[in-house]
Amino acid sequence: MASFEYDLGIIGGGAAGLTAAAGAAQFGAKTILVEKSTRLGGDCLHYGCVPSKTLIRTAAVWNLAGRSKTFGLPALSLPPVDLGTVMDRVREVIEKIQHHDSPERFCSLGAEVRFGRTAFADDHVVELDGKRIAAKNWIVATGSAPVVPPIEGLASVPYWTNETVFSQRILPGRLIVLGGGPIGLEIAQAFARLGSKVTIVEFMDQILGPEDTDMAELLRSRFEAEGVKIHTGTKALKVDSKGAAILLTVAPVANEGQTAIVEGDALFLSTGRKPNTGDLALERAGVAFTPQGTPADARLRTNISHIYACGDVNGQFPFTHVAGYEAGIALTNAILHLPRKVDYGRIGWCTYTDPEVASIGFNEKRARKAGLDYRIIEEAFEENDRARAEGETAGKIKILLDKNDKLLGCQMIGAHAGELIHEWIIALTGGVKLSTMAGAVHVYPTLSEISKRVAGRIFADKLFGDRTKSILKLLFNLKGRACNP
Numbered sequence: 001m002a003s004f005e006y007d008l009g010i011i012g013g014g015a016a017g018l019t020a021a022a023g024a025a026q027f028g029a030k031t032i033l034v035e036k037s038t039r040l041g042g043d044c045l046h047y048g049c050v051p052s053k054t055l056i057r058t059a060a061v062w063n064l065a066g067r068s069k070t071f072g073l074p075a076l077s078l079p080p081v082d083l084g085t086v087m088d089r090v091r092e093v094i095e096k097i098q099h100h101d102s103p104e105r106f107c108s109l110g111a112e113v114r115f116g117r118t119a120f121a122d123d124h125v126v127e128l129d130g131k132r133i134a135a136k137n138w139i140v141a142t143g144s145a146p147v148v149p150p151i152e153g154l155a156s157v158p159y160w161t162n163e164t165v166f167s168q169r170i171l172p173g174r175l176i177v178l179g180g181g182p183i184g185l186e187i188a189q190a191f192a193r194l195g196s197k198v199t200i201v202e203f204m205d206q207i208l209g210p211e212d213t214d215m216a217e218l219l220r221s222r223f224e225a226e227g228v229k230i231h232t233g234t235k236a237l238k239v240d241s242k243g244a245a246i247l248l249t250v251a252p253v254a255n256e257g258q259t260a261i262v263e264g265d266a267l268f269l270s271t272g273r274k275p276n277t278g279d280l281a282l283e284r285a286g287v288a289f290t291p292q293g294t295p296a297d298a299r300l301r302t303n304i305s306h307i308y309a310c311g312d313v314n315g316q317f318p319f320t321h322v323a324g325y326e327a328g329i330a331l332t333n334a335i336l337h338l339p340r341k342v343d344y345g346r347i348g349w350c351t352y353t354d355p356e357v358a359s360i361g362f363n364e365k366r367a368r369k370a371g372l373d374y375r376i377i378e379e380a381f382e383e384n385d386r387a388r389a390e391g392e393t394a395g396k397i398k399i400l401l402d403k404n405d406k407l408l409g410c411q412m413i414g415a416h417a418g419e420l421i422h423e424w425i426i427a428l429t430g431g432v433k434l435s436t437m438a439g440a441v442h443v444y445p446t447l448s449e450i451s452k453r454v455a456g457r458i459f460a461d462k463l464f465g466d467r468t469k470s471i472l473k474l475l476f477n478l479k480g481r482a483c484n485p
């Protein structure tokens with residue numbers, strides 16, 4: 001049997017690759033990770049989750065300061081924002097977290113890290129700087145990159161993507177955001193709150209396409225109240241410039257002849273992601289791939305069974321927590337030969353706009369597509385005492401139940417929905433009964449009480465149904481009423 005220098009080789013030092021490297025090394029497998037840039041951390045740390053959430057927080061603080069009067073405080077007159085200083089803070093946060101992702105730390109765990117461009121030579125060997133690295137198993141974890149859409153004239157104007165937006169120093173007076181998905185919406189709201197006039201152009205007929213329309217509409221109304229212009233069902237046809245201004249010609253998807261021009265000082269592209277497979281020479285390893293990614297089975301194996309694909313590159317769920325989850329499954333398959341499989345039915349996610357939009361399991365769109373019968377129970381944030389105290393009453397929680405009142409999914413739009421959704425992730429993952437959730441005494445006053453309340457409604461509806469009510473009425477009427485109107 002062939003012997004290999006390493007038990008496991010990993011290509012890509014982002015969320016998936018780093019999780020796999022740390023795990024495999026700690027299990028004692030001889031592990032090497034190869035990263036093409038000069039630092040570890042990948043998109044999430046450098047151009048994704050971390051900088052976006054840091055920017056969002058700064059923008060939220062500024063928004064609160066601008067609303068001081070609604071909290072009974074004097075109105076503040078806010079000076080213009082210096083984007084450079086804001087981005088300095090973004091950089092500081094990245095650097096602090098980067099410390100955790102240093103090659104030295106991985107070396108101390110037992111994983112070797114090398115930097116440089118790499119490509120497969122065959123199904124066990126990759127080449128790096130002319131040297132061959134042979135491993136028994138490989139995990140491809142090269143992530144994804146922003147799609148630059150084929151729009152006439154786009155190449156002739158400066159545009160931003162997630163790879164450049166966080167290094168900007170000058171706040172644009174007007175920002176055009178092309179794409180109304182999570183990335184576009186988070187950036188749009190942050191820049192609008194910092195002082196840019198933002199226009200979003202979205203091809204689909206709603207923002208946040210995969211989410212339920214009622215959720216998307218609630219978010220849209222908040223954005224519009226904050227001054228963000230949103231054009232849905234709108235196609236970008238052409239880009240021109242006039243001096244420093246960018247002119248985007250758009251038209252309704254349904255009527256391309258009816259053009260209009262959106263003018264901006266900067267253009268942010270958030271029109272989707274494409275897998276980073278281009279420079280890997282996957283064909284030399286015999287690994288199949290498509291423009292959507294490197295397909296993998298439930299054990300995360302590609303068509304070549306000792307080569308695994310984790311994270312954004314496999315085209316499944318483009319989230320950091322999914323990349324980490326998949327890496328754990330792939331490494332136990334590769335190293336421990338435990339046939340663990342992914343279960344994407346229990347994957348939740350959140351869009352970190354204000355209010356946040358979080359989801360787990362079935363929403364209405366997915367339930368209809370799956371042909372499921374469902375009923376909905378909702379509870380508004382404005383019924384929650386803590387939400388009132390916080391001045392965060394926008395939004396609602398919506399749960400979907402099957403005909404036996406089994407939980408199918410939970411959708412939330414509201415303050416801290418990304419935190420609150422975990423109660424529902426646990427409920428679905430652990431098969432927790434809604435009666436348990438409704439019966440669990442929640443701490444008062446917390447936003448979490450909204451979960452207890454919505455779960456309790458199922459039983460309240462049954463308990464206080466017409467039949468029970470008439471029986472109780474009969475029973476207590478025997479003693480007479482304490483008060484009769």
Ligand SMILES: Cc1cc2nc3c(=O)[nH]c(=O)nc-3n(C[C@H](O)[C@H](O)[C@H](O)COP(=O)(O)OP(=O)(O)OC[C@H]3O[C@@H](n4cnc5c(N)ncnc54)[C@H](O)[C@@H]3O)c2cc1C
Pocket residue numbers: 011012013014015016017034035036037040041042043044045047048049050052053116117118119141142143144162183276279280310311312313317318319320321322323352
């Ligand atoms: C603006 C933005 C905000 C986001 N916010 C969130 C969020 O809040 N929550 C969330 O869960 N997800 C978020 N995401 C998604 C998240 O960043 C990705 O899902 C996650 O980074 C995927 O991890 P990965 O390991 O697959 O890829 P990455 O983390 O990108 O890592 C891939 C690594 O592979 C390297 N690489 C590429 N090609 C090669 C090669 N040929 N050889 C060697 N190395 C290579 C890259 O340099 C990179 O370091 C966000 C994304 C963006 C763009």
